[in-house]
Amino acid sequence: TQLLEQSPQFLSIQEGENLTVYCNSSSVFSSLQWYRQEPGEGPVLLVTVVTGGEVKKLKRLTFQFGDARKDSSLHITAAQPGDTGLYLCAAPQTGGFKTIFGAGTRLFVKA
Amino acid sequence: DAMVIQNPRYQVTQFGKPVTLSCSQTLNHNVMYWYQQKSSQAPKLLFHYYDKDFNNEADTPDNFQSRRPNTSFCFLDIRSPGLGDAAMYLCATSRDRVYNEQFFGPGTRLTVL
Numbered sequence: 001t002q003l004l005e006q007s008p009q010f011l012s013i014q015e016g017e018n019l020t021v022y023c024n025s026s027s028v029f030s031s032l033q034w035y036r037q038e039p040g041e042g043p044v045l046l047v048t049v050v051t052g053g054e055v056k057k058l059k060r061l062t063f064q065f066g067d068a069r070k071d072s073s074l075h076i077t078a079a080q081p082g083d084t085g086l087y088l089c090a091a092p093q094t095g096g097f098k099t100i101f102g103a104g105t106r107l108f109v110k111a
Numbered sequence: 112d113a114m115v116i117q118n119p120r121y122q123v124t125q126f127g128k129p130v131t132l133s134c135s136q137t138l139n140h141n142v143m144y145w146y147q148q149k150s151s152q153a154p155k156l157l158f159h160y161y162d163k164d165f166n167n168e169a170d171t172p173d174n175f176q177s178r179r180p181n182t183s184f185c186f187l188d189i190r191s192p193g194l195g196d197a198a199m200y201l202c203a204t205s206r207d208r209v210y211n212e213q214f215f216g217p218g219t220r221l222t223v224l
Contacts (some may be wrong), residue, residue: 033212033213035215040217040218040220041217041218042115042117042201042203042215042216042217042218043154043201043213043215044215045212045213045214045215048212086151088153088154090213092211097159097161097166097208097211098156098168099144099156099211099213101153101154102153103152103153104151104152104153106151
C-alpha cells in the first residue's frame with residue numbers, strides 16, 4: 001500500500017514567519033501535486049512536480065520534489081493570513097488510477 | 112471560465128431519505144471523481160468514471176451510487192443516508208487517469224437529521 005505522510009499535522013504561526021511542510025513516502029511516484037483547501041471549499045491545485053530534484057516557485061511558495069521522487073516539501077516565506085488552509089499532497093497510485101492523498105497539514109497564520 | 116460546478120452547496124436531508132448531488136464540468140475532461148471528506152481529513156475516493164467506464168472503490172458502501180449521463184454531468188445518489196454519511200462531498204475532474212491533476216468543485220456539505 002502506497003502512503004503519503006505529511007508533517008506537521010497542524011501549524012499555527014504569526015504573520016511574517018517562514019514555514020516548511022513535508023510529504024514523505026517509501027514509494028516512488030511519477031509525479032506529485034500540492035493542493036490548498038480553504039474551509040468550506042474544494043481543494044485547489046497549486047503545483048505538480050514531475051522530475052526528481054525539481055523546484056517550482058509560486059510567489060512566496062517554493063515546492064521541491066525529492067531526488068528519488070519519494071518526498072516533497074512546501075516552503076512558505078513570510079506567511080500571510082491568506083495562506084491559512086489545509087495543505088494536501090497527492091500522487092497518482094502506481095499501476096492504478098487512484099490518487100493517494102496525504103492526511104494534510106492545517107496551517108493557521110495569525111495577523 | 113472553465114470550471115467544476117456542484118449543486119447544491121448545502122444539502123439537508125432526513126435519515127433514510129434519498130438524496131442526489133450533482134456535478135457539472137466545462138473542462139471537457141474524460142475522468143470525473145466523487146470524494147467524501149470528513150472533518151478536515153483527506154478526501155476519500157468513492158468512485159470514478161473514465162468516460163463511461165464506472166470504477167467503484169472496494170470499500171464504497173452499496174448505499175452510494177453514481178450516474179454519468181454525458182461528459183459534462185455526474186450525479187451522486189445516496190439511497191438511504193445515515194448519520195455517518197454527513198460529510199463534504201467533492202466532485203473532481205482530470206484530463207486522464209495517468210497524470211491525473213485534479214480540478215475540484217466547491218463541494219456539497221451534506222447534513223443528515
